[in-house]
Amino acid sequence: TENPEEFQSMGLYLDCLSHLQKYNEADDFCRSLSKDALSNNYIKSSLQKLEIRKKNIDAPSLENLIKEFKNDPKNLEALCNLADKYFAENMLDEAFELLLNNYRNNKEEIKKKILEFFEALGNDNVKTQEYRKKFSSIMFS
Known part of the structure; x- marks a missing residue:
């Protein structure tokens, strides 16, 4: 994928999964991404948010x-x-x-x-x- 809008769409999709707390689906989607996608700033931003949210799954209230x-x-x-x-x-x-x-x-x-x-x-x-x-x-x- 060379189109930056596609990377942005992928990042937004990851954000949606993260907000919905569908972490397994988000992880599956991440594993399917190319190296180019994983190095894109939109995707990296979404992955960072996902990690912060996942880290807080079992956190105290x-x-x-x-x-x-x-x-x-x-x-x-x-x-x-x-x-x-x-x-x-x-x-x-x-x-x-x-x-x-x-x-x-x-x-x-x-x-x-x-x-x-x-x-x-x-x-x-x-x-x-x-x-x-x-x-x-x-x-x-």
């Missing part, structure tokens, strides 16, 4: 993760788990705000997590653009 983080706000693992859960639940503003508000406490790890989310959403995503600006202003202030 959002309420439990919030409680865990509030009990120990300096716990980086609790913070990242909560950010991942927000992202997996498509609560993107909450995920990014949580990370940005805690950036100064653990810059390198939080930067990695923010960049992971940017990659998963893709450069053209409105939330990536919005939070990239906010992140830049925090980094350079």
